[in-house]
Amino acid sequence: MAKKVTKKTQSSLEDFQEDMLKIGNRLRELRKKAGFGAYDIFAYHIGMERSQYGRYERGQANFEIVSFLKILAGLQVSLKEFFAEGFN
């Protein structure tokens, strides 16, 4: 579960906004490629609350690595593939 976004985390998220948006865009691209037209269907597929997953795709969640790895497992994509040439 991503932590409640406190003021301090909010400023940190903003410090890394470019990377957070790139991660979100890449999630969206791979989610569609995996055949999940709507993000809430994918969220249901991996057993994640849909508004939480929506924040991931918008780059607005200070997520934990285990949650991220669960998402990649649901997309059947490795860490290496996720950050390879499509990540820009």
Add this chain to the structure above:
Amino acid sequence: MAKKVTKKTQSSLEDFQEDMLKIGNRLRELRKKAGFGAYDIFAYHIGMERSQYGRYERGQANFEIVSFLKILAGLQVSLKEFFAEGFN
């Protein structure tokens, strides 16, 4: 700050142990490449508690993405470079 590892997180960390160890090994490799012979010196450099950073390198921390991005900034390495050919 990585969350206290609860039983539930512990089982999730174990589910993804291979990836967590690969991340830890890559951190160690890049930390040494950046000239920080000892992990506690690097932890001090990025303003992180040394035992916490030590858990990252051992693959034992369910860290948040913002903490990870702070570490990469301290190593002057991008997400793409981190997970590129050296990540195996």
